[in-house]
Amino acid sequence: MDQTQAKAREIDLVAEKTWPSFDSFGHPVGNVAVRLFVECKYVPSYAVFWFADKDTKAAKELVCSSGPFRDNNMYTDKHHYLSQSPRVAKLFTSSPGKAAENEPFYKALNQVLNGMVSLRGRAIS
Known part of the structure; x- marks a missing residue:
């Protein structure tokens, strides 16, 4: 849902899967649900x-606040936010003079984030 215009927007693909989760004794304790949001854009x-350098302290706080990581x-240090490159992409452009909201990368990020927000809390289908 586009919050600014109250219109439904499409996303190219939402893949969903659940995996059973077990405690240290092998007893089932629930499921881990994963949603993958994919948006394809043509960049001519x-x-x-x-x-820029990754803010590892902020990345670790994010990882520990939004999941089972402590x-x-x-295992927390092996999370892909922390174990990969020490640098992260902060800005992007595909053509000079183009407004940020018209950039294909901005549009794709915006669409998948809106899709994630609109499906948050809903059961996996």
């Missing part, structure tokens, strides 16, 4: 990404 020209746990 070169694209440029600007990278601070000072070896």
Whole structure:
């Protein structure tokens, strides 16, 4: 749903899957549900990404606040937000002079974030 215009917007693909979760004794404790939001965009020209150093403290706080990960746990440090490159893309452009809201990367990010927000809390189908 586009919150600014109250219109339904499409996303190219939403893939859903659940996996059973077990405690340390092998007893089932629930399921882990994963939703993958995919938006495809055609970019007719070169694209440029600007990278900056990753704020690992903020990344760790995010990982620990939004899932089963805890601070000072070896599995937390293996999370892909923390274990991959020490740099992250902060800015992008595909053509000079184009407004940010007209950038294909901005549109794709906006669409998948809106899709995630609209499906948050809903049961996996």
